[in-house]
Every structure is written in C-alpha cells, then in structure tokens.
Amino acid sequence: MLDFLSRRLAAALVTLVLATVVVFAVVEVLPGDPALVMLGTDARPDTLAALRARYGFDQPLVVRYVQWIGGLLTFDLGSSHAYGTSVAKLIGDRLLVTLPLGALALSWAVLVAIPLGVFAAWKHGRPGDWGVMGFTQIGISVPNFWFGIVLVLLFAVTWQFFPAGGFPGWRQDPVKSLHSLVLPALSLSLGEIAILTRVTRSSMLDTLREDYVRTARAKGAPERTVLFRHALRNALVPVTTVAGLIAGFLIAGAVIIESVFRLPGIGQLVYDSINNRDLVVIKNVVVLFTILVLSVNLLVDVAYAVLDPRPRVAT
Structure with missing residues (x-):
C-alpha cells in the first residue's frame, strides 16, 4: 500500500x-x-x-x-497590482467561497447520480431506464450557466425561495451564505450528475452479469441486498475514478457559475484578473487549480486502492 x-x-x-x-x-x-x-x-x-x-x-x-x-x-505569492493586496490573501478569501461551492456541487452529483444509476441498471430496458437516460441526455446537452439562469428565474425571481446572487460572507451570516450557494451548486452539478449517472449505470450492468451476483440471487438474497451489498461496491471502482475527474471539472466550471451568480470566489477572481491583466494573480491561481486537481486525484487513488486492492500489486 x-x-x-x-x-x-x-x-x-x-x-x-x-x-x-x-x-x-x-x-x-x-x-x-x-x-x-x-x-x-x-x-x-x-x-x-x-x-x-x-x-x-x-x-x-x-x-x-x-x-x-x-x-x-513559503506562501509568499507576491501582491496584485489591480487589488493592491497580497495574492495569498486574495486566494485565501476566495477559496472560502469556491471550496464549499465545489464540495456542495460534488455532494449533489454523488447523492443523485449513484442512486439514479443503480435504478437505471435495475430497470434496464424498461421505462424507468429510458427516463433516467433521457434525463442524462438533457443534463449533458444543457450548458450549466443556462441552467443556472433558469434556476434564478424560477426559484429566485418567480418563487423567491433563494437569492438570485451575491454572497453575504460566512462571518456575517453562515446560514444565508450556505443558502446562497444552493442554486449555484445545483447548476454547477447538472452535467456531472448526468455523466456520473451514466457511468454508474454502465458499471452496475457489468457487475450484475457476474457469477457471484447470479449466485446471490439463486440463494434467495433480497434484491436490495444484491444491488447495494454485492454489486454496488465493485461497481463503485470506475465511478470513484470518474468522480475524482468531476471534482476537477467542478473547480474549473466555477469560473462561469460564479460570474452568473456574482459569487466572490476563485472563478470570479480569475475572470476579474483576466480583465485587469493581473498576471501575477492568474499565474498563482492556475497553479492552485493544479494542486487542487492533483490532490483530488491522489485521494481518488487511495479510495481506488481501498475498494479494489489489485492495483497495489499490479501497478
């Protein structure tokens, strides 16, 4: 190990x-x-x-x-000529918005996609499977920023359940701050939910054809036990890998979503820095994105090794 x-x-x-x-x-x-x-x-x-x-x-x-x-x-990243403050402070303040946004979006993706994928595999070739696959096709086709605008029109303008944009700050009001991240996280996670659902469905279909699954069914094991205890764990191996890649996409996708919802996160910082030609900030933020993606991939490798011990010896 x-x-x-x-x-x-x-x-x-x-x-x-x-x-x-x-x-x-x-x-x-x-x-x-x-x-x-x-x-x-x-x-x-x-x-x-x-x-x-x-x-x-x-x-x-x-x-x-x-x-x-x-x-x-040494975390001495220099100072921004556009903001007149240290780059480390700028990035640190913006991470307090982007990281919770990405974590919330990834949580939406995992909590929605895995049950949908399992359900679609269980109902393979039937209306339930067709409905899930139709949803995933829409999720892949619709740009997340357009979906975010639709969410704002429905839940912020028409029904006024959530704010249309802005971020009050964790110190000022943690509850309202979390509330303001719900719509951005939903819009950011739409495409990832569709991708992860398809991967889960495909992996579950392969696993459900294995001999040990047929044996469990032949012994009279309940279908829920067959699906979630016997099949899902092995099916999660490729799903975990894709989830790690999705985490990187969520960080990059935050650039557009934060602009749509006026969130003061890393994405908005990159957008403003490009407009202000603040190369010092851009350079350090790109490296930060790289570190975050590599860290997530390393965690995925650890999870992969726990779920399937074969790579420890084979690679």
Missing part, C-alpha cells in the same frame, strides 16, 4: 513541477513584455520600469522562476 501511494505521490509531484514550468513559460517567457501586458500600451516608460523592478521582470528567467517557486513554498 505504501509503495503504491509513494509512486502516485511522486507522479503528482512531477506533474506539479511540469505545470509550474508551463505556467511560468506562458506568462513570463513567451514573446511580449509582461509589464506592458499588465499596464497596456499607453503606459509611460518610467511606470513600466517601476513595475518591472517591483515584480522582478528585469531579472534573468532562472532567478525569476526560482524566486516564484520559493514564494509558492
């Missing part, structure tokens, strides 16, 4: 290092003056020179890269 996890951790670290090199190259090495990009073509030469000196753009590439990596390791 430790050997299996150590190999996965080493692979994640190599991926992270390569990601930092790519991000650094895109932001600071490719043709173009980063200071000119940040301030625009109308900036005065002395202002450009001051910005280059402030962010170290006038230093050699290797020095700049090492300084940036050192800052990442």
Whole structure:
C-alpha cells in the first residue's frame, strides 16, 4: 500500500513541477513584455520600469522562476497590482467561497447520480431506464450557466425561495451564505450528475452479469441486498475514478457559475484578473487549480486502492 501511494505521490509531484514550468513559460517567457501586458500600451516608460523592478521582470528567467517557486513554498505569492493586496490573501478569501461551492456541487452529483444509476441498471430496458437516460441526455446537452439562469428565474425571481446572487460572507451570516450557494451548486452539478449517472449505470450492468451476483440471487438474497451489498461496491471502482475527474471539472466550471451568480470566489477572481491583466494573480491561481486537481486525484487513488486492492500489486 505504501509503495503504491509513494509512486502516485511522486507522479503528482512531477506533474506539479511540469505545470509550474508551463505556467511560468506562458506568462513570463513567451514573446511580449509582461509589464506592458499588465499596464497596456499607453503606459509611460518610467511606470513600466517601476513595475518591472517591483515584480522582478528585469531579472534573468532562472532567478525569476526560482524566486516564484520559493514564494509558492513559503506562501509568499507576491501582491496584485489591480487589488493592491497580497495574492495569498486574495486566494485565501476566495477559496472560502469556491471550496464549499465545489464540495456542495460534488455532494449533489454523488447523492443523485449513484442512486439514479443503480435504478437505471435495475430497470434496464424498461421505462424507468429510458427516463433516467433521457434525463442524462438533457443534463449533458444543457450548458450549466443556462441552467443556472433558469434556476434564478424560477426559484429566485418567480418563487423567491433563494437569492438570485451575491454572497453575504460566512462571518456575517453562515446560514444565508450556505443558502446562497444552493442554486449555484445545483447548476454547477447538472452535467456531472448526468455523466456520473451514466457511468454508474454502465458499471452496475457489468457487475450484475457476474457469477457471484447470479449466485446471490439463486440463494434467495433480497434484491436490495444484491444491488447495494454485492454489486454496488465493485461497481463503485470506475465511478470513484470518474468522480475524482468531476471534482476537477467542478473547480474549473466555477469560473462561469460564479460570474452568473456574482459569487466572490476563485472563478470570479480569475475572470476579474483576466480583465485587469493581473498576471501575477492568474499565474498563482492556475497553479492552485493544479494542486487542487492533483490532490483530488491522489485521494481518488487511495479510495481506488481501498475498494479494489489489485492495483497495489499490479501497478
């Protein structure tokens, strides 16, 4: 088990290092003056020179890269020229919105998709299965931002059950803050629910054809026991892998959803930073996204090893 996890951790670290090199190259090495990009073509030469000196753009590439990596390791991410504050504080404040939003959306996806997938496999080839598959087709086809607008029109404008947007803050009102994340989480999770339902259904259909499932039924085991005790655990192996990938998609998808619902999260920070040409913030946020996705994938590998011990020996 430790050997299996150590190999996965080493692979994640190599991926992270390569990601930092790519991000650094895109932001600071490719043709173009980063200071000119940040301030625009109308900036005065002395202002450009001051910005280059402030962010170290006038230093050699290797020095700049090492300084940036050192800052990442010590949580000194520099300061934003658009917000006038430290990038670490900006990201920390925005994570308090994005992480609960992603966790809530992933919870919706898992709690809805797995029972739907099991039900569709149980009713394979019958109206119940067709209804679930029709729902998943709609979920895959409908953009989540459009679904979010529909939710706002129904539940915020027409029935006024939820706020249309905004975020009061966890310190000001935790209940209203959680309340304001319900509609964004629902809209963010729609496509992922559809994908995870299809994967669960397919995996359950394969598992239900196994000999041990037929044996359990032949011994008179109740259908609920066959489905949830015998078949579901083995069917969860590929479902867990896909759920880990979905967690990464949810983080990326938050960029659009947070803009629709005016949530002050990481997605909105990226959107504003692109408009403000705040390259320092963009560079560090991309690396943060990479770290979050790699961490989720590592947790998925651990769960995969617990559900199916064969990969510990085979890989």
